[in-house]
Amino acid sequence: MSSEVRFTDFKSDKQPTWCPGCGDFGTMNGMMKALANTGNDPDNTFVVAGIGCSGKIGTYMHSYALHGVHGRALPVGTGVKLANPDLEVMVAGGDGDGYSIGAGHFIHAVRRNVDMTYVVMDNRIYGLTKGQASPTSREDFETSTTPEGPKQPPVNPLALALSAGGSFIAQSFSTDAQRHTEIVQKAIEHDGFGFVNVFSPCVTFNDVDTYDYFRDSIVDLADEDHDPTDREAAKERILDADKEYQGILYQNEESVPYSDLHGLDSNMADIPDGAPEGAMDLVREFY
Amino acid sequence: MPDDLNWAIGGEAGDGIDSTGKIFAQALSRAGRHVFTSKDFASRIRGGYTAYKIRSSTDRVESVVDRLDILVALTERTIDENLDELHDDSVIIYDGERTEMEDVEIPGDMTGLSVPLQRLAEEAGGAIMQNIVALGAACEVTNFPIENLDSALEKKFGNKGESIVSNNKEAARKGQEFVAEEYDYEFDYDLDTTDNDYVLLNGDEAIGMGAIAAGCRFYAGYPITPATDVMEYLTGRIEQFGGEVVQAEDELSAINMALGAARAGARSMTATSGPGIDLMTETFGLVATSETPLVIADVMRSGPSTGMPTKQEQGDLNMTLYGGHGEIPRFVVAPTNVGECFQKTVEAFNLAEKYQTPVFLLADLSMAVTEQTFEPEVFDMDAVEIDRGKIVDDDEVEAWTDERDRFQPHFSTADGISPRALPGTENAAHMSTGLEHNALGRRTEDTDVRIEQVDKRNRKVETAKEEEDWSPREFGDPDSDNLVISWGSNEGAMREALDYLDEEDIDVRFLSVPYIFPRPDLSDEIDAADEVIVVECNESGQFADVLEHDALTRVKRVNKYNGVRFKADELADEIEAALQSEEVRA
Ligand SMILES: Cc1ncc(C[n+]2csc(CCOP(=O)(O)OP(=O)(O)O)c2C)c(N)n1
Ligand code: SF4
Numbered sequence: 069m070s071s072e073v074r075f076t077d078f079k080s081d082k083q084p085t086w087c088p089g090c091g092d093f094g095t096m097n098g099m100m101k102a103l104a105n106t107g108n109d110p111d112n113t114f115v116v117a118g119i120g121c122s123g124k125i126g127t128y129m130h131s132y133a134l135h136g137v138h139g140r141a142l143p144v145g146t147g148v149k150l151a152n153p154d155l156e157v158m159v160a161g162g163d164g165d166g167y168s169i170g171a172g173h174f175i176h177a178v179r180r181n182v183d184m185t186y187v188v189m190d191n192r193i194y195g196l197t198k199g200q201a202s203p204t205s206r207e208d209f210e211t212s213t214t215p216e217g218p219k220q221p222p223v224n225p226l227a228l229a230l231s232a233g234g235s236f237i238a239q240s241f242s243t244d245a246q247r248h249t250e251i252v253q254k255a256i257e258h259d260g261f262g263f264v265n266v267f268s269p270c271v272t273f274n275d276v277d278t279y280d281y282f283r284d285s286i287v288d289l290a291d292e293d294h295d296p297t298d299r300e301a302a303k304e305r306i307l308d309a310d311k312e313y314q315g316i317l318y319q320n321e322e323s324v325p326y327s328d329l330h331g332l333d334s335n336m337a338d339i340p341d342g343a344p345e346g347a348m349d350l351v352r353e354f355y
Numbered sequence: 356m357p358d359d360l361n362w363a364i365g366g367e368a369g370d371g372i373d374s375t376g377k378i379f380a381q382a383l384s385r386a387g388r389h390v391f392t393s394k395d396f397a398s399r400i401r402g403g404y405t406a407y408k409i410r411s412s413t414d415r416v417e418s419v420v421d422r423l424d425i426l427v428a429l430t431e432r433t434i435d436e437n438l439d440e441l442h443d444d445s446v447i448i449y450d451g452e453r454t455e456m457e458d459v460e461i462p463g464d465m466t467g468l469s470v471p472l473q474r475l476a477e478e479a480g481g482a483i484m485q486n487i488v489a490l491g492a493a494c495e496v497t498n499f500p501i502e503n504l505d506s507a508l509e510k511k512f513g514n515k516g517e518s519i520v521s522n523n524k525e526a527a528r529k530g531q532e533f534v535a536e537e538y539d540y541e542f543d544y545d546l547d548t549t550d551n552d553y554v555l556l557n558g559d560e561a562i563g564m565g566a567i568a569a570g571c572r573f574y575a576g577y578p579i580t581p582a583t584d585v586m587e588y589l590t591g592r593i594e595q596f597g598g599e600v601v602q603a604e605d606e607l608s609a610i611n612m613a614l615g616a617a618r619a620g621a622r623s624m625t626a627t628s629g630p631g632i633d634l635m636t637e638t639f640g641l642v643a644t645s646e647t648p649l650v651i652a653d654v655m656r657s658g659p660s661t662g663m664p665t666k667q668e669q670g671d672l673n674m675t676l677y678g679g680h681g682e683i684p685r686f687v688v689a690p691t692n693v694g695e696c697f698q699k700t701v702e703a704f705n706l707a708e709k710y711q712t713p714v715f716l717l718a719d720l721s722m723a724v725t726e727q728t729f730e731p732e733v734f735d736m737d738a739v740e741i742d743r744g745k746i747v748d749d750d751e752v753e754a755w756t757d758e759r760d761r762f763q764p765h766f767s768t769a770d771g772i773s774p775r776a777l778p779g780t781e782n783a784a785h786m787s788t789g790l791e792h793n794a795l796g797r798r799t800e801d802t803d804v805r806i807e808q809v810d811k812r813n814r815k816v817e818t819a820k821e822e823e824d825w826s827p828r829e830f831g832d833p834d835s836d837n838l839v840i841s842w843g844s845n846e847g848a849m850r851e852a853l854d855y856l857d858e859e860d861i862d863v864r865f866l867s868v869p870y871i872f873p874r875p876d877l878s879d880e881i882d883a884a885d886e887v888i889v890v891e892c893n894e895s896g897q898f899a900d901v902l903e904h905d906a907l908t909r910v911k912r913v914n915k916y917n918g919v920r921f922k923a924d925e926l927a928d929e930i931e932a933a934l935q936s937e938e939v940r941a
Binding site for chain 1 (some may be wrong): 385419480552554555556560564567568569570572573575592594596597598599601603604605608609612613614615617618619620621622623637638641645670731734736737739740741759761770777779780781782783784785786787788789790795800888893
């Protein structure tokens with residue numbers, strides 16, 4: 069059915085309950101378009117989501133999906149993809165979900181380089197729990213739990229990914245529909261772990277990292293002379309704390325995904341009716 | 356009986372105690388003798404006392420006893436550590452030429468055989484073979500044909516080249532000849548051989564083998580004693596069957612990866628021990644509410660916290676039975692011996708898929724690290740049946756869609772089991788979630804739907820109670836008024852304890868229960884008995900508690916929680932004492 073798939077086929081009939089104007093609408097639309105543009109359909113797509121406003125995405129999309137527990141979406145996606153390489157696996161979550169409770173999994177998912185796409189809806193705040201500091205919140209950002217600001221520097225997810233050996237590191241802005249879609253599409257097409265940090269503003273709780281702020285400060289790498297295969301250039305930009313970049317910061321085109329390295333190409337759901345052929349050899353070993 | 360041998364080798368961790376013990380166990384098994392091994396080990400890699408013990412007989416052996424007949428002591432401490440089990444007829448083999456062993460005193464009337472293990476090993480080609488020299492000496496003491504040792508050495512070192520094998524055989528000969536020439540004792544032992552072909556393996560290996568046999572293709576885990584052997588067994592083997600082992604970054608990740616693979620349709624599992632089960636608890640509820648078939652093995656060790664990582668305990672029963680917030684329908688299956696680790700693992704995968712639930716495979720350290728001999732038929736691959744439950748294919752999807760053609764993965768059926776569509780199935784795309792959901796898998800807080808879904812999930816357990824056989828295994832005198840009940844690896848010691856009790860004219864009916872939940876209803880049996888004793892390796896009597904709850908009565912308890920498994924003779928004494936005691940602990 070892939071030839072006739074339209075992006076709306078990835079829409080569920082459930083109306084999102086996100087606040088009007090939430091950045092997650094744009095993030096999700098771009099994901100659905102990117103999936104359709106890359107020839108996927110809901111029956112071969114698996115979306116894994118974490119907990120948070122962002123994590124509700126699996127509900128609003130139509131595909132095979134799992135809405136798991138807080139911070140563990142990446143391991144779930146890893147299991148899905150390794151068990152069935154035919155599936156297009158997309159993992160989505162928030163900055164709290166991915167860089168706080170799930171930070172450990174993030175680093176290891178990056179280095180494991182399973183061929184899937186990870187989209188983080190980065191609003192620099194905890195939305196669903198109503199406005200606490202997230203790991204990407206600014207040092208002086210006042211919230212209900214940090215009245216004087218977190219007083220610790222924000223994490224730099226792109227730098228984490230680069231240092232962990234990331235093979236595809238990108239950033240986009242949810243409201244810039246065309247660029248965002250294009251970037252997610254590149255992440256899907258990438259052979260390996262495609263990581264996209266998306267600026268996805270929270271209109272309810274974050275009055276600092278707003279649409280206006282991003283619109284004014286974003287530098288699009290398409291307008292710059294940036295070669296994403298140049299790791300040094302990527303490093304320089306990723307570590308530049310004064311700029312917000314949009315585009316593919318780094319891509320290792322030689323990247324070999326986990327399944328290829330480990331020779332995994334079959335669907336593990338296909339098993340025989342009884343013990344597999346050759347199973348008696350397992351017993352003979354113990355004579 | 357001189358044919359029943361209790362042998363041990365002990366020394367410092369790092370001395371190759373484990374592999375030497377295993378070679379001797381293999382030699383005995385290859386000679387058609389039954390073998391049951393146990394290990395004393397400390398949680399460190401170098402240094403620290405460690406021992407490998409073998410009990411062997413031409414009859415089946417199911418447990419350890421409080422007796423040691425031949426001890427290979429590589430250090431003086433080895434003798435001290437085993438003093439309780441040594442007796443006047445014990446033989447101690449040691450290397451009196453080594454300076455540290457020069458002043459060794461052989462206790463009581465025991466026989467000390469000073470054999471220059473190191474010197475003879477060097478003569479045969481290298482000091483590293485000193486343990487093999489000791490095995491040769493043990494063959495002489497027990498009248499055991501050394502050719503059987505040869506064949507175990509070939510198996511162990513075959514892939515390292517012919518000269519390694521022949522040097523080791525030579526080292527064994529030197530040990531044997533030294534004892535024959537230097538000592539003219541009449542030893543009591545005369546080990547028979549038979550032409551039986553046994554296999555020798557431990558519980559972790561049996562779990563791994565069961566998993567592959569059952570079609571498990573995905574394993575994610577994080578190393579932890581004593582469960583790591585499951586992972587090590589599967590690594591390198593599961594790949595040959597198209598599967599994969601992933602070493603996750605922690606247990607939270609491991610169980611979630613396994614869950615992901617299961618949702619993709621693979622038979623999938625993880626294994627861990629207490630501290631890891633704690634971390635995995637977070638995901639138990641998600642597995643249950645998303646109705647994902649998943650096998651989670653908990654190979655118990657002494658807790659709480661880091662406890663005693665290398666010691667026995669059955670302290671996680673409550674954890675697997677009740678762990679996790681909210682109420683979680685689940686199955687808890689507890690194999691009772693090494694062979695059952697294989698069968699129950701196969702069964703666990705079928706239960707998981709038939710009922711789309713988490714299944715806990717509750718094993719324990721004693722069983723996991725015990726090598727035991729079996730007739731190969733115990734691992735009969737032809738008998739393995741795979742039941743994947745209600746998986747719907749492309750054509751069947753329509754029957755399970757609603758009026759708007761949406762697939763209903765949590766449809767509330769009469770038996771509680773819903774249709775399951777694996778990703779890739781046409782027109783069945785759906786979401787699953789840890790949130791309470793309706794038949795479509797969508798979030799709901801509707802009071803009626805909430806009740807419907809909770810009841811639906813619990814109905815699966817009711818269905819399983821009716822459809823599956825949860826009976827206990829029965830031993831001893833069926834008409835006895837004395838009823839002993841145990842679970843897990845205590846079965847072996849208790850079976851043998853029955854013989855000791857019989858010698859004292861004490862009859863006992865013994866029920867060994869391999870299912871914690873659902874479990875057999877033993878109320879009638881408990882009512883009918885005068886004395887009911889529940890045996891388990893924990894302090895509080897977790898299984899006794901649930902049986903008391905089921906039968907609405909008090910039972911006596913025999914508990915052991917010093918880190919060491921029950922020994923058959925010791926258990927017999929404890930049962931006798933419990934039968935005589937008036938006291939029933941609340
Ligand atoms: C284990 C656990 N701890 C805490 C929570 C509560 N919780 C729900 S969402 C959330 C934070 C979400 O923040 P983020 O990932 O940034 O997502 P957003 O809502 O901003 O999209 C937290 C802490 C939870 N569900 N589970
Ligand atoms: S709270 Fe913020 S993140 Fe959540 S839906 Fe509203 S705008 Fe979006």
